[in-house]
Amino acid sequence: MIEFIAQNMAPIMFASLVVFLLIGYPVAFSLAANGLLFFFIGVELAPYSNNEITLSWPLLYALPDRFYGGVMANDTLLAIPFFTFMGIVLERSGMAEDLLDTIGQLFGPIRGGLAYAVIFVGALLAATTGVVAASVIAMGLISLPIMLRYGYDRRVASGVIAASGTLAQIIPPSLVLIVLADQLGRSVGDMYAGALIPGLVLTGIYMLYVLAVTIVRPKAMPALPIEARTLGTGVISLLIALVIAAAIAYAAYIWLEPTSGANADIWGATIGVVVIYVVALVDRGLKLDLMSRLAQQVVIVLIPPLALIFLVLGTIFLGIATPTEGGAMGAVGALIMAAAKGRLNLDLVKQALASTTRLSSFVLFILIGARVFSLTFYGVNGHLWVEHLLTSLPGGEVGFLIGVNILVFVLAFFLDFFELAFIVVPLLAPAAEKLGIDLIWFGVLLGVNMQTSFMHPPFGFALFYLRSVAPRVPYIDRITGRQIAPVATGQIYWGAVPFVVIQVLMVALTIAFPQMVMHYKSKAVEPGDIQILVPPPPGEQGLPGSLGLPPLGQPPTQATPPANGFTPAPANPPATDLSKPPSFN
């Protein structure tokens, strides 16, 4: 009996983790407690285990260093608070409201226009904030009442809003991708580059879905009537403005090319954008009315977020900044934008900091708990057990990917992405690597898949957020004076279903067309100078997240670190993939 337990510690430990987590005590401490409990059991049973268990008391001395080197001194994870803070500040500064109002007016006159506007703004917000709650609630508060007023189908309307909000999960800079990159031991920059095209394709598919609905059921998404177009017409004026801006940009490019060479295109585009922005501001300020009001408004509202996107993503993709630095620049940019709108005050900063600290604290403590768990789980050869389980799936690489994606899809009903990323992904990664699967591709697949965890009825967060702001009782619309029926919870759930299907389709597309992700390898990165200037902090060694584990059975003396500050036994560094450009974070 004891032998049986000792030789099957890994499955027993995993099963009991499920029980520990389901009890409902905070995940971080349940993970740690499970790890410690089985550490003690494991040490006691080690003699009976036929060398299956390689745990011994001195190994516990490795824990402080795993927390210090792998969690605290970790430049990758530093991006989490930066992007969170940026997202909250932007949300509080009312960027989403301005965008929705204006883009809604721009697209409103066509059938399904408000839905396109929601998707477009959702993608735009996703590229700046990466916070799902903010997008969904803003859109639910602003766009949903307008959609209801003009007779949009409730299911379609709520589905579009919830799904567009979750785009923040897959379009860089998203927190999921940071965590996945950390857990898979890859660079965040590569992960962002890999996720960009699938994210945009997904946005396109959402729009195609709206188009399909407008064709099949035109009544589900009517165009805005004339009286609702408060900004008036003026699309032609906007087009003219854009053509002029493009012309200025091209002229600047020609003019600058001899002097600034390769950077001329960026500078040219910047000049064109700045000129049109300043013209729009002056035009409105002096009431010259060179442009239509619609054109003014679109230019003024759209350019600051686009500039911010360039500041963050542009600099990361061009290799100018590391993702962490990009996050910091974005956070400062968000503060400046809020200040420019006159909405920056002490209260806003305090609230944003409080939320950011809370989020950072619980996320990093899950990681800490996961590190305790993995110390024991590896000690009982749990990684080999999982690897064996997964690599024995029929169908080789594709079979593995399908199996894993079904698993994650099912788990996403119950777990949110932090839990999935810290508990499940480290178990999957070694098996994926063994099968020769590119880990960035794998990470993006998981990212698209985990996006569904926000949309699954009945636990999806995006649905919660939308439910919390959608009307529960009939109300009198203040424009039309008609009574509007509430949105039923069932309608929100059913509305999400087509988008969950789209999500599954997108996973399939990403498996079928890896090129969408793989282009990250060819991107010209010159990480040389960055890598020299930003050395990894001591003890980090680019460990693949919680997988990094000091070799087992080392002499206890090594567990206390030597004075030079290096991790004792810098845990078998992950097989560095030399075929890809060096990471630059």
Add this chain to the structure above:
Amino acid sequence: MAGLLALSRAIDRVNEFIGKWIAWAILVSILVSAGNAIIRKAFNMSSNAWLELQWYLFGAAFMLAAAYTLKQNEHIRIDIVYGMFSRRIQHWIDLFGHVFFLMPFVLLMVWYFVPYVLLSFHSGEVSTNAGGLIIWPAKLILLAGFTLLSLQGVSEIIKKVAVIAGVIDDPTPSIPTHPPIEAEVLTDTAEPRA
């Protein structure tokens, strides 16, 4: 009981004070990081001490705020089952978790971190990066974080026992099932409900 509750209140106040003020470390970290990036590009200069300061500050924020986060009941749970129980059973689960999950872990960590920090302090350990910072303060932050968590654990246990015994009112009468895991950006407009 009154004495214990006074102790609990004192611990709560200390951790609330620390948890609220340490949040500013994140803002400083952001400014330092942005400054580093700009200075590196503009003047081609870089200092490892300043780069390390970024994660020193962030480490301080998330470690020292962990106890406050516990007090605010913000560490996330998987509440599919938990959410179905009555509040009374939830109290018992929490008490069980505090005693058997939280306390053994954090106390053990305090136990292991004391020699770890002392060794670093006595050896004057310095970062291996040229011009890097001394290490022991960072390790001390980890020790401090676990110490504060242990204290908060004691406070939570006292409060739970008092609530179960009916001595005090439940400080958090309703736990929203499945609270938003993202920074709950908008508690004022939204309270997610099942």
